[in-house]
Amino acid sequence: xxxVSNNTYHDKIVIRLIQFSVIWAVLAMTVGVYIAAELVWxxxxxxxxxxxxxxxxxxxxxxxxxxxxxxALMATGFYSVQRTSHxxxxxxxxxxxxxxxxxxxxxxGGLSLLAGMNTSKEYAELEWPFDIVIALIWVCFGVVFFGTxxxxxxxxxxxxxxxxxxxIIVIAMLHIVNSLAIPVSLTKSYSLYSGxxxxxxxxxxxxxxxxxxxxxxxxxxxxxxxxxxSGRPIWSYRLSVVAFWAFTYSYxxxxxxxLHYNAIxxxxxxxxxxxxxxxxxxxxxxxxxxxxxxxxxxxxxKTDPALKFIVLSLxxxxxxxxxxxxxxxxxxxxxxxxxxxxxGHVHSGALGWNAMITYGTxxxxxxxxxxxxxxxxxxxxxxxxxxxAGTMLYIIAMWGAGVSQGLLWxxxxxxxxxxxxxxxxxxxxxxxxxxxxxxxxxxxxxxxxMAYNLFMTLKGRDAVKVQVPAVDPAYGVxx
Amino acid sequence: xxxxxxxxxxxxxxxxxxxxxxxxxxxxxxxxxxxxLNQEVVDEPAVNARVYTAIExxxxxxxxxxxxxxxxxxxxxxxxxxVERYGPYSRAEEFIYDRPFLWGSKRTGPxxxxxxxxxxxxxxxxxxxxxxxxxxxxxxxxxxxxxxxxASQAGNITAKMRGLRFLGHPYSDEDIxxxxxxxxxxxxxxxxxxxxxxxxxxxxxxxxx
Numbered sequence: 031x032x033x034v035s036n037n038t039y040h041d042k043i044v045i046r047l048i049q050f051s052v053i054w055a056v057l058a059m060t061v062g063v064y065i066a067a068e069l070v071w072x073x074x075x076x077x078x079x080x081x082x083x084x085x086x087x088x089x090x091x092x093x094x095x096x097x098x099x100x101x102a103l104m105a106t107g108f109y110s111v112q113r114t115s116h117x118x119x120x121x122x123x124x125x126x127x128x129x130x131x132x133x134x135x136x137x138x139g140g141l142s143l144l145a146g147m148n149t150s151k152e153y154a155e156l157e158w159p160f161d162i163v164i165a166l167i168w169v170c171f172g173v174v175f176f177g178t179x180x181x182x183x184x185x186x187x188x189x190x191x192x193x194x195x196x197x198i199i200v201i202a203m204l205h206i207v208n209s210l211a212i213p214v215s216l217t218k219s220y221s222l223y224s225g226x227x228x229x230x231x232x233x234x235x236x237x238x239x240x241x242x243x244x245x246x247x248x249x250x251x252x253x254x255x256x257x258x259x260s261g262r263p264i265w266s267y268r269l270s271v272v273a274f275w276a277f278t279y280s281y282x283x284x285x286x287x288x289l290h291y292n293a294i295x296x297x298x299x300x301x302x303x304x305x306x307x308x309x310x311x312x313x314x315x316x317x318x319x320x321x322x323x324x325x326x327x328x329x330x331x332k333t334d335p336a337l338k339f340i341v342l343s344l345x346x347x348x349x350x351x352x353x354x355x356x357x358x359x360x361x362x363x364x365x366x367x368x369x370x371x372x373x374g375h376v377h378s379g380a381l382g383w384n385a386m387i388t389y390g391t392x393x394x395x396x397x398x399x400x401x402x403x404x405x406x407x408x409x410x411x412x413x414x415x416x417x418x419a420g421t422m423l424y425i426i427a428m429w430g431a432g433v434s435q436g437l438l439w440x441x442x443x444x445x446x447x448x449x450x451x452x453x454x455x456x457x458x459x460x461x462x463x464x465x466x467x468x469x470x471x472x473x474x475x476x477x478x479x480m481a482y483n484l485f486m487t488l489k490g491r492d493a494v495k496v497q498v499p500a501v502d503p504a505y506g507v508x509x
Numbered sequence: 510x511x512x513x514x515x516x517x518x519x520x521x522x523x524x525x526x527x528x529x530x531x532x533x534x535x536x537x538x539x540x541x542x543x544x545x546l547n548q549e550v551v552d553e554p555a556v557n558a559r560v561y562t563a564i565e566x567x568x569x570x571x572x573x574x575x576x577x578x579x580x581x582x583x584x585x586x587x588x589x590x591x592v593e594r595y596g597p598y599s600r601a602e603e604f605i606y607d608r609p610f611l612w613g614s615k616r617t618g619p620x621x622x623x624x625x626x627x628x629x630x631x632x633x634x635x636x637x638x639x640x641x642x643x644x645x646x647x648x649x650x651x652x653x654x655x656x657x658x659x660a661s662q663a664g665n666i667t668a669k670m671r672g673l674r675f676l677g678h679p680y681s682d683e684d685i686x687x688x689x690x691x692x693x694x695x696x697x698x699x700x701x702x703x704x705x706x707x708x709x710x711x712x713x714x715x716x717x718x
Binding site: 046066069070073075077079081083084085087088094146147148149150151152157176179180185186187188192195196199203212213214215217218219220221224225226227228229230231232234242271275277278280281282283285286288289290291292293294295298301302305335365367368369370373435438439440441442446447448452453456457 | 614
């Protein structure tokens with residue numbers, strides 16, 4: 031018995047985490063659609079505090095990032111680290127603790143946001159008791175992940191593990207530093223930093239949570255699952271390594287570009303602009319590496335919906351990582367800052383890159399985990415087109431809204447008087463906001479289709495027991 | 510050892526890789542954040558800056574609780590159109606007593622940094638309960654529950670002020686002792702209005718544009 035369990039991969043936990051991830055995706059996107067509707071019909075909170083926009087919006091972002099995103103990263107990280115190390119998970123019980131502990135955290139944390147426990151720091155809204163639990167579970171995640179790498183049978187640590195590793199280490203650092211606060215009750219704390227200092231620390235965190243979780247973590251997913259799915263090795267392994275270090279070094283500097291023309295020291299902003307533009311290089315190097323990897327397997331793109339999702343996600347990755355540095359340039363930022371353009375930019379990343387690569391990976395992974403074909407390839411193809419249409423419509427609506435807001439706010443007539451009142455600009459956004467609502471509904475509809483498809487694929491089936499393969503001595507530890 | 514050989518070791522040693530990631534990723538933060546934490550312009554209060562009174566602090570925490578900063582910035586950029594629309598641009602030294610900062614990242618509604626004194630208390634009251642009563646096309650949610658809840662129930666004011674004093678805000682023992690009685694009889698909406706009415710009043714008129 032012991033012999034067997036020592037030689038099979040732990041895949042049940044991967045299935046469970048995928049299930050949770052899909053549930054959070056559907057729930058958090060539903061909240062997103064609801065708050066999009068509130069911007070069109072402001073009275074549909076019915077005077078209920080827990081339906082109020084200001085409380086639902088952090089619920090939406092936290093549900094997507096920590097529920098959908100982190101669960102997907104744990105699932106794929108646990109799956110790929112076992113395969114690339116040729117050992118089962120280190121400390122599987124601790125891994126299960128991470129899995130369920132994290133879900134409980136997302137659930138209770140979400141409820142606390144509805145109750146109004148909110149630090150107001152973006153993507154770090156949860157109050158201090160949750161911050162401590164996050165740190166604890168994160169350390170356990172790190173122990174399982176790095177423990178598996180430490181006990182590996184393959185000498186080389188594969189590149190996907192570097193990105194997952196950077197995710198664990200850097201997010202721990204950011205989370206702890208940014209969350210430092212003095213608790214004054216169980217539900218309230220005051221930040222250790224004040225004013226401008228708090229702003230710089232918060233956006234160092236906020237920008238790099240995007241960087242190392244939503245970009246780096248998901249690049250780990252890309253580096254394992256894209257070669258697997260296309261049946262081709264990484265086009266240039268060396269490029270992936272160079273891009274990794276360039277990415278890890280330069281991303282961390284870019285945070286203050288969220289504070290252009292704000293009351294923080296000029297030199298911090300200048301540094302952030304330069305590093306933000308430089309960041310385009312490792313980002314696009316990675317995108318090119320991915321596209322070149324798949325280019326020789328282009329035939330598969332016609333038949334495999336999972337691969338289609340991943341390739342499309344790379345295109346959106348390229349778009350978002352081009353747009354980002356452009357928006358960090360002060361003369362562009364002066365128009366885009368504080369507008370819906372930012373919301374559009376975030377969603378071209380979150381829908382186009384994060385969600386799509388995750389969907390592709392789930393369509394690839396779930397049938398393999400239970401040893402059957404996907405329940406319906408046709409539904410997956412329909413989902414693909416819905417996801418693409420929803421994302422495009424969303425981005426276009428928000429560009430329209432954002433660029434108009436930015437230009438109209440700044441517009442002055444020939445004698446220097448403001449051309450438009452804020453009210454008039456705001457109330458002219460209805461059409462864009464309605465379009466965005468439709469876009470969100472289409473995207474959510476596709477996600478529900480996937481949830482059904484994966485549910486039917488998994489229904490009543492158990493994880494296939496996969497034996498750890500023998501290690502080729504040429505690549506083994508000690509070779 | 511050549512660079513490539515060094516990197517080969519890194520690729521095969523989990524401990525070294527962890528160390529490498531930590532080292533490389535921390536440089537940017539260290540260079541940017543440490544000096545800012547010690548820089549005088551963001552550390553010295555503005556001439557007129559003062560700590561929030563017990564009532565304003567309660568209002569500010571309600572502003573945070575309801576997520577007002579999701580849609581309203583408190584940061585006027587030094588641009589002609591912004592100064593015309595909102596008033597003198599925001600300066601770092603005005604935010605010394607802001608924990609956390611509430612500059613925001615999105616203006617679905619207008620900036621509020623200098624909203625203090627621009628509207629009457631009564632206007633705010635009506636507007637907060639049902640924004641469309643005074644701004645017909647507004648898409649802001651109403652906050653009717655603020656008019657029903659007692660301000661004294663919105664957190665432990667003395668614990669809050671003690672916590673802030675620990676962080677360096679100059680509250681005296683008398684300030685803290687008097688706080689609960691100041692909140693007596695007030696509804697949450699009253700404290701929020703008090704906070705809104707003092708917003709942006711802490712700048713030095715001589716220096717300001």
